[in-house]
Amino acid sequence: MKRLVFALAALLSPALAHAANDVALTSAVFVEKTVLANGQQKIVLEEPSLVVPGDKLVFVLNYRNRGATPATDFVVTNPMPGAVAFQSSPDQAAVVSIDGGRSWGTLSSLKVKESDGTVRGARPEDVTHVRWTFAKAIPAGQGGKLSFRGVVR
Amino acid sequence: MQHISGVGARIIAGAALGLASPAIAGGTTAGTRIDNQATASYDGPGGTVTVPSNTVSLTVDELLDVTVVSADPGDVQAIPGSADRVLTFTVTNTGNGDEAFGLASAGTLGGDDFDPAVTAIVLDSNGNGAYDAGVDTVYVAGGNDPLLAPDASVTVFLLSTIPGGAGDGHRGRAQLSAEASTGSGAPGASFAGQGQGGGNAIVGATGADADASGFYAVSAATVGFVKSATVADPFGGTSAVPGSVITYSLVATVSGTGTLGNLAIADAIPAGSSYRPGTLTLQGAALTDAADGDAGELASGAIAVRLGNVAGGQVRTVTFQVQVD
Incomplete structure (x- = not known):
């Protein structure tokens, strides 16, 4: 329904084709539940009706270039909600920050300096931001999906 | 079809940032909102454009969990016929919301030699961990159910009379149980709209109902x-x-x-x-x-x-x- 409205808006407002918001980014969240189906455990994604600490969440970001020209240097940044600990992103090249977005890298490349001076490898729960940097432009009319997993602290 | 490049820089962070939510055993406090919004930026015909996504919001529901443990280092020595013998327990809210707990006792149990007659459940109202007759508050079911914040504990005493006929060396078991007043049951059972902060309440792994036993040992x-x-x-x-x-x-x-x-x-x-x-x-x-x-x-x-x-x-x-x- 929402997509239909966007499409109509694009059709009805050709003058806005070059306007700022011709890439759409939508955010969704699902809860990962293990259900028993036909005697077998199955992992399903559900709309979050109940969320408690320890629940696994999957955040999904859909992007689409609704404009007429390619979008270059496309970067998507998602700050972690405070009550969610980052787990992983299936997108191998996603980078993360553990210092509020000042510096970025793969999780294994980041180090945390503890208050007592010792240095340890960053852990998923240290992540404050997730970022995807696209090497290639998004052609007009193209889109895709990004996702990452977290667990409710 | 994704075109993503990673940034391979190695970075030493100055310090780990503090967590936005307090790290408690029961997890994020019930009623906490989880808001997620991403931002995209790209170069379009008119220059760099920044686009926010919609914000998706969740409210953390209340997990109902409780533990009861005996706080006595071992059997409590008692002589036959004596009254107000004290067993000590610790009741802890291991859930993530403020919750009141109903308490109950039992003295007629298996696995022992005699049945202590439980005469009172007493709350350690002055918080010193020791039973103070006339100072600590006698528990009345439904009247003064202890309200515990997440991770908070209360010390609870069971007072019993030891039967006159209990023989030397015999042991008698008494039990304290605590149950979340919002509800209990099978883990995963939920109570719509009854969680702290307006969300739902969900029974956690403990069943929101726990008990523990203590023993009296007769030394005649x-x-x-x-x-x-x-x-x-x-x-x-x-x-x-x-x-x-x-x-x-x-x-x-x-x-x-x-x-x-x-x-x-x-x-x-x-x-x-x-x-x-x-x-x-x-x-x-x-x-x-x-x-x-x-x-x-x-x-x-x-x-x-x-x-x-x-x-x-x-x-x-x-x-x-x-x-x-």
């Missing part, structure tokens, strides 16, 4: 008392004739696992005889005849010796002599 003691006499007559024999000296030996043997308090021995000087001054002994050591600082004396024609507290397995021997008139 009994005393066996044996009196014997040896006679020495003036002629080297053992006849009781005027002038004979009779040595009385009073042996108190305490048995059992308990202790007898303020055990005392008294024995009248037999008619027709006279106490021989200075002959009173306890465990072979002389006691003066006067009522003074030591444990015994001669008073009103009888010897009296105070043995104090004597534990099971110990023996006390008192001797004194009389002369036949």
Whole structure:
């Protein structure tokens, strides 16, 4: 329904084709539940009706270039909600920050300096931001999906 | 079809950032909102454009969890027939919301030798971890259910009367249970709209209902008392004739696992005889005849010796002599 409205808006407002918001980014969240189906455990994604600490969440970001020209240097940044600990992103090249977005890298490349001076490898729960940097432009009319997993602290 | 490049830089962070939500055992506090919004930026025809996504919001629901553990280091010693014997428990809210807990006790249980009669559940209202009669508040179901913040604990006492017939060395079990007042049941059961902060409440892994047991161990003691006499007559024999000296030996043997308090021995000087001054002994050591600082004396024609507290397995021997008139 929402997509239909966007499409109509694009059709009805050709003058806005070059306007700022011709890439759409939508955010969704699902809860990962293990259900028993036909005697077998199955992992399903559900709309979050109940969320408690320890629940696994999957955040999904859909992007689409609704404009007429390619979008270059496309970067998507998602700050972690405070009550969610980052787990992983299936997108191998996603980078993360553990210092509020000042510096970025793969999780294994980041180090945390503890208050007592010792240095340890960053852990998923240290992540404050997730970022995807696209090497290639998004052609007009193209889109895709990004996702990452977290667990409710 | 994604075109993503990673940034391979190695970075030493200055310090780990503090967590936005407090790290408590029960997890994020119920009612906390999880808002997620991403931002995209790209270069379009008109320059760099920044686009926010919609914000998706979740509210963390309340997890109902509780633990009860015995806080006694071991069996609580008690003597048969005694009242207000105290078992100590700790009730902890291991959920993530403020929750009141209903308490219940049971004394008629299996796995023991006798049934303690639980007479009261008492809340440690002054928080010192020890039962203070008349100070700590007696629990009334539904009246003063302890309200605990996430991770908070309350010390709870069970007061019991030990049956008079409980034998030495026997153990009696009593149990305290605590149940979330919002509800309990199978893990995963939910109570719509009843969670802290307006969300739902969900039964956690503990079933929101927990119990623990403590034991009373009866330590009784009994005393066996044996009196014997040896006679020495003036002629080297053992006849009781005027002038004979009779040595009385009073042996108190305490048995059992308990202790007898303020055990005392008294024995009248037999008619027709006279106490021989200075002959009173306890465990072979002389006691003066006067009522003074030591444990015994001669008073009103009888010897009296105070043995104090004597534990099971110990023996006390008192001797004194009389002369036949």
